């Protein structure tokens with residue numbers, strides 16, 4: 001028959017294994033969350049680039065409208081020129097036409113500049129959209145592989161839990177109760193070895209009385225300082 005503390009040690013090691021596996025699952029789920037946050041940022045950036053592109057396009061539309069208005073006025077002035085009698089009025093109109101033509105020339109230059117900016121804004125939008133699409137694809141792949149990993153680990157945990165049950169069945173109620181209580185509050189170290197008269201859990205010296213109990217008894221022996229379950233290390 002396998003000794004009580006040996007059963008407890010194995011239970012503890014199985015429990016710590018499960019904790020480790022669950023932590024690794026949690027980390028993988030966090031990876032997915034991080035990727036989702038990253039994609040939200042990429043989405044916001046792509047949206048911003050889209051708005052920037054629209055704004056530049058609107059600027060071009062405004063300038064083109066302005067240009068057409070100026071051209072329309074020049075046409076109107078040219079018609080008026082035919083019916084003007086006085087030299088003064090004539091020269092005022094001619095100078096007005098000259099000024100409109102200058103405006104048009106400035107607008108044409110501005111439109112060309114703005115079109116180059118539109119080209120850049122367009123490229124940036126295309127690039128941001130492409131980055132977003134790639135990230136969304138890779139998120140899909142990540143979710144798929146994390147789901148598979150988590151499921152695999154679930155199966156592994158299930159197996160360990162079945163193994164745990166076998167050991168639990170070997171224990172009396174009293175030992176199990178103390179083990180469970182300590183296991184929950186002592187960070188996975190409920191059962192610790194005594195090495196060189198020192199508790200492996202809290203590093204305090206063990207009383208001679210406790211040592212005697214450990215060597216002789218079959219009952220559980222607890223550290224008088226940290227109240228963990230003690231066993232004598234063979235080494």
Ligand SMILES: [Zn+2]
Nearest residue numbers: 199202223226
């Ligand atoms: Zn202790």
